[in-house]
Amino acid sequence: MTEKRIIKTIKVDPDKCIGCRACELACSAFHAKPRYSSANPARSRIRVVFDELNDIYFPIRSVAYTPAECAGRHAYVLQGKEYPECAFCGNICPSRDYFYEPDSKLPLKCDMCESTPELEEPVCVAVCRVDALTYEVREEEVAAGEEGPDELEIGLEALADEYGLDKVLDAVARIAGKE
């Protein structure tokens, strides 16, 4: 069985990045509740990995939550430039501080700026005036399958990892009782 699916891609050209962090700012503001109520790069789902002395300006988006870091970290040397550990990885991973709500420590996953009405392009792309980020949409035939987990599921999973599933279930039951 196959079905049509929209594939959305944000293409990253790090050589064009000027390090302005407008993408971080825009993403955090768009996802603030209520929308635009705050602008704080620490809450962004896109982060520019900086290493100025090595000329590294590398925007990455958060892709998936993982409770534990990989068995081994990644380090790449490309054209003589050594990138910081895990610079290319979009995982929300305990090995680093990126992509966690600073207060609650809940993971922040890129949702491609899903909203109704739909945006023409994600806000991080829209503010990137130098085309370090560009947006492409295409349709593809893919094997029918399940959608990935949504934000609520990822959040619950992270809470379960931190506090244990039982405690989370207890808490949910208590909240349900209150309402």
Next chain:
Amino acid sequence: MRYAETGFRLEVDLTRGSIEKVPTDPSWTEMFLGGQGTAAKILWDRVGPEVQAFDPENLLIFTAGLLVGTPVPGANRTVVNTISPQTGLYAHSIFGAFFGPELKHAGYDQIVFRGKAPDLVYLWIHNDKVELRDATHLRGKGAQETARLIREELGVPEAQVAAIGLAGENRVYMATIEHSSASASRGVGAVMGDKRLKAIAVRGTQDLQLAKPEKIFQLSLDMFKAISENPFTGDIMAHEDDEEFHVDNFAWGNARKRIKGFWNKEREERWKKISESVRLRWTGCYNCPKDCHQAIKVPGHETYFQKCYSKLTYAMAAYKEIDFNYQILAKTQAYGLDGFSTPQVLAFAVELYEAGILTDEDLPGFPEDNGDRFFYLLEKIVRREGVGDALANGVYHAARQIGRGAEEYDHNTMKKFEQVPLKLKMINFPYFLMYATGEKMNITQIEGSYPQVPIADKKEREEFVKRWEAAPERFKKWYLEWEPRTHPPLEAAVHICDWNETMHYIDDAIGMCAFLSSFRGQFGGQPPYHIYNLPKFIAAAAGIELTPQELWNVARRNRNLIRAINVRRGLRRKDERPPEDHWQIRDPEKEQKVLSDYYTFKGWTQDGIPTIGTLEKLGLADVAEDLVRRGILSEDDREPVFQDISA
């Protein structure tokens, strides 16, 4: 509820090693807006005229401007203020990149340092956790290297660091505070070194409250786009390979002579290739679509950033080519030295040597080649070795310490500070006023709204004026009537100086980049920010409603407060003298007339002191009382009072 600002500042006593988080007075924000305005208020209240730059009682103040950390594009400036060891007056510098926004998100608008640490320390701010840490292992490290090492030892790659290099540690007056692609100069680096503060590292993850979040966001998105599409914004000249403007117009050596015809196509091609071979990329500042800085990698040196006209200042001072400039910048950026004043000090020393005032005894083994000489002198200065100890105090003081006629060669300082090496033909009255009366020491921090030259064609001039939204009405008339190679009326000169400086005073309070505002109108007349649209940004972000007129008056208040600080430290009319040879053809009578007119217009006495009436009208009655108590003003000095002119 506080908007756009956090409402807190850090008070750090380096002598005692104590740190306090202090809530700030919201009425100050309404009066001074923030940035250098608030810093001036603190300096006025707490640093009396008896306090010298290197006394522990001197304060070193870092302030993120009012709009810094909000979504307003280009509002990313941190202002640094203190008392300068070089001028003995108020020192002002401002730097961009990422430090200010990070400080705001950490929960502070300002850091005030007092005292002196027993040995090198750095301040680490991580939201509510603030501590002084040992920095003795960073002694002598380059500014950029220091930032890297601090991030590594903290394990926080996102920390933003502002640091001094060896020059600051040794209290060299030209020392800077370096941060990412930006730096602060004009005395502040020396004071930081005197306080034995090697660096400040900050990481902040907290939200900042905005008065009308959705509105400010929309305004900011539109502005972001407008800036990126506006060809007259950012550091336009930095991107040009045609350097004719600088190499033909600025003076070479110790601000001595212009070399007409130096520039040609062949040289342009060669220089362009050299620049491309060392440039890693262009970079910008926090939340700005422009890319004004070059990341430069010279083999064998740490990566550094080049900005503004420092691309040529060392080469021109040494009569060298651009490759020399990139080489020496690799050293000076690591040492943390200002690219405007340092080359002048070096060229001054070379001249003294050539004149036989400095000898081989002072400079043993002094090389033949001018470039090698610069490298030689640099090492002496940053270590304060031998004659380097005098040179480290800048041209004015060095000349007097060296003596033997060296004073004759100090021809380009004003208020004891090195001025831009411009030697021009005909007196220019607006510029005369800006140089003479500026409190910020460097003309680039004063000029910028009114065009430097008129468009020759009358029709085009009319077109220009039609598009000129940034200008108050009175300037349109003067500009329309301005024919090439003529003087504007003296009245216009007074207003031009007033407008130019006012816009800087606004930018330096709200933390706006001058390349998007106060410095940018002079070429093209289309600065993205101006007196008429800034109020709506301030209102939506900070919740402070001001008319353009009221905003103008905040700038006026800050201007007068800073003038009062300097007056209390002895500044008077006699000091307001641009270098004698700045223009070949002078007009002393008219110069003094326009200076008098300017003082009157400002509501100052004929000695350049704000009158009681002026200070009271600006809500600075306490300042007036202090000046009277000290005998600087008499009870009768109530007039003139400045006139309210429409913004």
